[in-house]
Amino acid sequence: MSEDIKSYTISIYTENNIGLLNRISAIFQRRHINIESLTTSQSEIEGVNRFVIVVNICENQAKKIVGQFEKQIEVIKAYYHTEDETIFTESCMFKIKSELLFEEPQIQNIIKESNTRIVTVNKEFFVLEKSGRRHEIEALRRDLNVFGIMQFVRSGRIAVTKDEMRITEMLAAFNN
Structure with missing residues (x-):
């Protein structure tokens, strides 16, 4: 039985390093996943950027991709959320x-x-x-x-989650 394809918003908190966008895009390319929208900006913590990427995939793929992102040395944390879990x-x-x-x-x-x-x-x-x-x-x-x-x-999608994300404490610790 195949999983349902849904629109997922993937958030990736990163250091701002040259070449990271290429590596992020390669993770999607290797899996033949089309990026519907991509936005990157400063996050709530100084010196930390946030990518907001929208893709149409199944949840199992979302979990695997987030795991791949977290293996990148510049990535601090990655998350995936459904449209119901975000305000965008x-x-x-x-x-x-x-x-x-x-x-x-x-x-x-x-x-x-x-x-x-x-x-x-x-x-x-x-x-x-x-x-x-x-x-x-x-x-x-x-x-x-x-x-x-x-x-x-x-523009690409900009989004925040409905639930509190503990990322701020994690990013503050990273920044110190």
Whole structure:
């Protein structure tokens, strides 16, 4: 009997070393697992970075991958969580011709109804920013695509866990 494939958010707390991204990506590549999204940033502890990686795999694969990450010398700790165990969001930006903002009343309705923010407006273009779940961003993209999108970019997932993670104490000890 095969396990259920689910969306997992994998969090990896690391030292900030050159080449680590290549080794992390190689772990997925060797297992033929596609990365749906990847974000890296400073964590809550100075000098420690956090990778947030979204993959669609079974739980057994998630356990094995987390174990592989923890074998990397720069990795302090790695975790995996289901979507139900995390609070997450993504951000995106759209660049659209300015004339549409004034000539197409429907665009103003789309902006208002989707809780999208206008970042900048000039003679040639305006830029919209939206944060939310992937399906909300994709719905907005479909709505705006009708009018023509000059540029579109979406971030990877950022996430925190619903449960307390004891990582802060571990990272503080690592940092001392």
